[in-house]
Amino acid sequence: MSxxxxxxxxxxxxxxxxxxxxxxxxxxxxxxxxLLRSMLEGGLGPPVRYLxxxxxxxxxxxxxxxTMPVTGWLLFPQGVVSGATLGILVDAPLGCAVQTALxxxxxxxxxxxxxxxxxxxxxxxxxxxxxxxxxxxxxxTGVSLVEVTDEAGRLVAVTSTRCAxxxxxxxxxxxxxxxxxNPPRLREPDxxxxxxxxxxxxxxxxxxxxxxxxxxxxxxxxxxxxxxPAPPLARLCGIAPVEAQAGETTWKxxxxxxxxxxxxxxxxxxxxxxxxxxxxxxxxxxxxxxxTAFAPVxxxxxxxxxxxxxxxxxxxxGTVIHRGRSMAIGTSEVFDADGKKVAVATGSAVLLPGRPAxxxxxxxxxxxxxxxxxxxxx
Numbered sequence: 001m002s003x004x005x006x007x008x009x010x011x012x013x014x015x016x017x018x019x020x021x022x023x024x025x026x027x028x029x030x031x032x033x034x035l036l037r038s039m040l041e042g043g044l045g046p047p048v049r050y051l052x053x054x055x056x057x058x059x060x061x062x063x064x065x066x067t068m069p070v071t072g073w074l075l076f077p078q079g080v081v082s083g084a085t086l087g088i089l090v091d092a093p094l095g096c097a098v099q100t101a102l103x104x105x106x107x108x109x110x111x112x113x114x115x116x117x118x119x120x121x122x123x124x125x126x127x128x129x130x131x132x133x134x135x136x137x138x139x140x141t142g143v144s145l146v147e148v149t150d151e152a153g154r155l156v157a158v159t160s161t162r163c164a165x166x167x168x169x170x171x172x173x174x175x176x177x178x179x180x181x182n183p184p185r186l187r188e189p190d191x192x193x194x195x196x197x198x199x200x201x202x203x204x205x206x207x208x209x210x211x212x213x214x215x216x217x218x219x220x221x222x223x224x225x226x227x228x229p230a231p232p233l234a235r236l237c238g239i240a241p242v243e244a245q246a247g248e249t250t251w252k253x254x255x256x257x258x259x260x261x262x263x264x265x266x267x268x269x270x271x272x273x274x275x276x277x278x279x280x281x282x283x284x285x286x287x288x289x290x291x292t293a294f295a296p297v298x299x300x301x302x303x304x305x306x307x308x309x310x311x312x313x314x315x316x317x318g319t320v321i322h323r324g325r326s327m328a329i330g331t332s333e334v335f336d337a338d339g340k341k342v343a344v345a346t347g348s349a350v351l352l353p354g355r356p357a358x359x360x361x362x363x364x365x366x367x368x369x370x371x372x373x374x375x376x377x378x
Contacts, residue, residue, distance in 0.1 A: 012051075012196050013238050013256035014311075019047030020186060021264035025179025028171045032102035033061060039262070044186055048268050051237070051258045052088050053197040056096070062134035064096040070125045070150075072201035073236045076278075077223065079205040079358045081121040083296040084277025084347075085233065086128075086157055087113065090146045091270030092261065093132030094161040098142030101134055105169040108142060109306070110269045115277075115299040116158045119150070126151025140165050196236060196258075203232035211357035216288035220244040239275060241282055247320040249283045251275060255336070257309040267307040272314070272334060276301050276345035279318030279332035284349045287323050293355040294328070299347040305340065312337035326351055 026035055036059045039045070048054050052074075058065040068089045074081045095110055102108065121128065128148055135143040142163040148156045193199075206228060210219065222228040224241050234240045237259065243250035259271040277299045284294055307314065315335045322329040327350055334343040 011238070012236055013254050013258050015196075015258075017047050017257040017260075018050040018191060018195065019258075019260065020044040021046060021260075022262040023184045025175075026183065028105040028169065029176055029179050031104055032099035032106065033059070036064065036096055036099060042186065044188060046262045046268075047258045047260045048088065048092075048271070050195045051197060053195070054089060054092060056092070057129075059096070059100070061100055062097065064093045064100065064132045066093045066096075066130045066132075067127050068130070069127045069197065070121060070123050071197050072123055073197055073203075073232045075123070075203070075205055075232045077204075077206045077219070077228075077231045078211075078293070079122065081125075082274075082278060082281055083115060083117040083157065083299060084274045084281060086115065086117075086121070086148060086159070087270035087273030087277065087301070088268075089128055089130050089270070090115075090132075090148060090157070090159045091161075091268060091273065093130045093146050094144050094159065095163060095269075097132035097134045097144035097146070098137055098161075098163045098165070101137035101142065102165065103168065105171055107166045107169065108163045109166065110303055111162045111164050112300065112302045113159060113161045113269070113273055114301075117156075117296050117298065118158070119154060119156045120295060121150065121156055125156070128156065135160075137165070201232050203235040204229040205231065206358060208356050208358045211293075212291050215290045216285035216292070217244060217246055220249065220282060220286060237271070239278060244282070244286055246286050247283065247323070249279060249286060249318045251279045251282060251316045251318070252313040253316075254311055255307055255309050255314050256311060260309050265308055267309055269303055272303065272307065272343050273299075273301040273345070275314055275316045276332045276334050276343050277347055279316035279334075280330035280345060280347040281349065283318035283320050283330050283332075284323075284328045287320055287328060288351070291354065291357075293352040293357040294349045295352060297327075297348045297350055299345060301343055301345040303343050305342050307336055307342050310337060314342070 040056050040059050054068045056066050076082050130146050130148045132146045146159045239253040253275045261268040316332050318332040320330045329348045332345045336342050
């Protein structure tokens with residue numbers, strides 16, 4: 001059992017996976033727009049849909065909308081949905097907005113995602129809506145933008161992506177003809193239990209007196225040792241710290257098939273972004289004294305190579321490269337189980353002395369005066 005994780009009987013990510021992948025025949029015969037429309041009409045989705053409740057609600061030329069409920073499963077020890085976890089929501093509409101402009105048999109891959117966080121997300125934020133809009137689709141590059149709003153219509157985050165559009169796959173006409181004659185006819189099965197995001201939440205948010213009595217490094221080390229309970233997100237997908245010292249942390253997350261999107265055999269980029277950003281956030285936490293909260297401001301993740309859902313652990317190493325009086329900046333590197341680097345990220349956070357670390361209501365991030373942070377902390 002990994003440090004900070006629940007008992008093996010509670011490992012959601014080791015359950016038989018649920019979900020459906022893009023049919024190769026439809027991929028080579030339908031345009032990106034028509035393929036997305038067929039997925040919307042069919043009502044079926046990939047594993048991440050059944051794990052998190054992520055689902056498309058509209059598809060049109062140059063525009064795609066997804067929603068995701070803010071359940072208690074998404075919470076970190078502070079009682080918030082971290083900015084990095086929004087990668088689960090936004091990666092789908094970012095990529096699909098580009099896909100609406102692609103002809104049949106044209107693959108693409110996400111090269112990078114940028115996030116700007118405007119408001120914290122907590123369970124009372126309700127269902128989040130991510131509206132994707134195509135900005136540019138050329139021969140080799142696609143750019144899109146997604147705005148995330150909460151159930152009250154307030155802007156939570158603005159994100160963008162750059163996708164690499166790959167050469168069109170050459171397919172013999174006989175294969176296309178056969179695919180046209182035999183479209184898939186899939187039906188939603190009668191699943192034996194509720195989907196993971198619909199189940200009663202396990203895991204705990206830490207009480208404020210813990211944050212008041214321990215510094216950030218102490219809290220993280222207690223989570224690793226199992227002296228403090230794992231948060232709900234760790235029990236849902238296995239993301240957890242395994243090493244921590246001041247300014248440096250290591251995190252792990254199993255590359256489970258539950259974290260796959262419509263492309264079979266490839267881990268969802270949003271899940272990798274979640275791990276990369278979490279490593280930065282966790283490392284910032286190690287620099288905080290007791291009674292000090294923080295909030296991520298931005299995050300940028302570069303994807304270097306695909307990851308297969310082998311079930312083996314991904315590892316993310318976070319480092320704080322600047323810690324001022326009011327801001328911290330960190331980086332992280334994500335490696336697969338074979339030690340190959342699969343993503344790198346940078347991010348910043350605003351430090352909030354005197355603010356409760358355990359958040360129960362939404363917070364708008366303060367405006368920073370650049371001059372306030374031009375000195376390193378003592």
